[in-house]
Amino acid sequence: MSDNIQEGEVLRQIEREVRMREGASKLLAACSRREQALEASKSLLTCSARILALLSQLQRMRKAQILQRVGHRPSEEAVPSLGKVSLSDLRVPLMWKDSEYFKNKGELQRCAVFCLLQCGTEIHDTDVVMVDRTLTDICFEDTIIFHEAGPGFQLRVELYSSSAVEDFSPGALGPRRSSRLGGSVGRSSGKKIRAAFESAAVCGANVGAGSVSPPLSPDLSTLGPKFNLLAHATLTLEHVQEGFKTHDLSLAATEDDPFWLPLYGSMCCRLVAQPLCMIQPIISGQLKYKLGEDLNCWGNGFSVLRGQNLLCYQSQEDMESEDKPSLEIPITQDTVVCVSERDPDLCQTVNIISWHQGEEVTFRLTPPSPEDTQRWTETIWQHIYNLSQWKQCCHHLMKIETQGSKKAIPARQGSLYHEIVTPSAPGEGHVIPDLSVEICALLSSYYKER
Structure with a gap:
């Protein structure tokens, strides 16, 4: 991918995040319940973090282009x-005072908490968790x-x-806009708001391609609840x-801050990694390979380098059918590869x-x-280098557990769900239309009024 194409892609991502941030700010001003405002405020913070990360990436790309123009190789x-x-099963233990946890005394302290995770330009956030003194751990499921680490x-x-x-005062956008957005999106759940953020980016409103949306107005950026950094850690x-x-x-933060929670000072999680050199074939093709100690005993077949092994099969069909290989050559970060010529044909041998x-063995x-x-020599050298850089992650293939499907939560009366569902035939329940289309239309009409 050329530099111009890469830069254009980063600019499009920045533009998308700016529009999503602006849409999140508009929806934050229209929220009528605290849980909705917390979800919108979290998304506003996440979008801002992504914009900063993308701007840093763009700056590095342009610096590299300038150095290349002046002759720097x-x-x-x-x-x-x-x-x-992959990071999963994140737990943050709390250390409440005995009088607070066991005797339930003192002022009730209740906070909304979430985690923001960043690796390079990839940024993700967790769900919001409500925390009070009845919990001993903050658990994020x-x-x-991160796919490109x-x-x-x-x-x-x-x-x-x-x-x-703290007291929550719903934002006001004015009579007309409040009636249009507050009466529908304002009563939707947090998941519907997240869908609206995506729809805001897709709708694009009246912002043309290649341009950048205007910055948030100060009054909108100060509305709603505020999330503050409580603690952080860096994992490698x-x-x-x-x-x-x-x-x-x-x-x-300190105990004097209103958003303070009595952290134990540590967190527990499962952090695993899967290098691409361990999960996909590196190189394959026809090879002659020596069998046993007899110099004249050679096999000829199809070989593939995958993970920590070079597998030699009699044919490509045997490999595709996952038959047992004729020869299995271990490849580790301590493996040495060299090329020599053997008489009388002067054929190059790897x-x-x-x-x-437990013994040092030479495979030819x-x-x-x-x-x-x-091609084989350079690829194996690069593969050995990859194994040495990823270290313990290449001892064996670690398993990344995907999050299981969550149980559906029944919608509350008065939500956007109940306002737009249409009854169907008796005994068939309700027909649920595409909520993102409805919200997209609302946001599109809202932006056109600006």
Whole structure:
């Protein structure tokens, strides 16, 4: 992908996030219930974080272009493969006073909490969790997956809190707009608001392609509840392992803050990684491979490099049918690869020196042509480098557990759901139309009135 195409894609992402942020701010002003306002405020903060991350990426891209124009050559160092990083089952223990937790004394402290997770330019947020002194842990059931992480990734986890005991005054947009938005979207649930944010980006209103939406007006950006940074932590490759692990939290607030919660100072989560070099075939093709100690005993078949093994089959059909390979060559970060010529045909042979069953063993391969020899050799070298960079993540393939389907929550009377569902034939329940289309139409008409 050329630099201009990449820059154009980043600009489109920035434009989309700006429109989503503006739509979130409009909806925040129209919310009539606190839970709706909290959801809108969270999305507003998430959109702003994504915009800042994309602007930083755009700045790095333009700096690289300037250096290239003045004759600065890009680094020729090997670049490790990317991979997936997953964080799940996040728990933040609380440390209430005995009088608060056991005797239920003192002023009731109730906060809305969520986590913002950033790895590079990928930013995700969790659901909002209501926390009071009846809970001993803040539990986030979300499974967050970052799809383009390198081995040098830094995953920043930020815990945000908003006091839920403060008075909530619904925003006012004026009689006409309030009646149009507040009467429908204002009574919808948090999930409907999230759908509206996506619809706002799709609708685009009267903003043309390639342009940037105007900034938020100050009065809209100050409406609604505010989330404040409570604590944060940064996770790296060294923290990746199977199972749960405890990590230290750095506090960013004090007991005097209204959004304060008595954190224990740590968090527990499951952080796993799947490098692409472990989950997809790296190279495949025809190879001759030496069998046993007899120098004249060679096999000829189809081979594929996958994970920590170079698998040699008698044919491609055997590989596709997942038959047992004729030869299995271990490839680890300690493997040594070199090329030699053997008489009398002066054919180039790829020598792979690795450890097999506790002993150093040399495996010999002969590709069909010198070009294939170079291709196989360079690919195996790069693969060994990838394994060395991802370290413990390549000892075996870690499993990323996807979040299971949640049970549907019955809608409340008076919500947008009950306002637009249409009754169907007896015994068939209700027919639910596409809510995003309805909200998209509302937002589109709202923007046209601006």
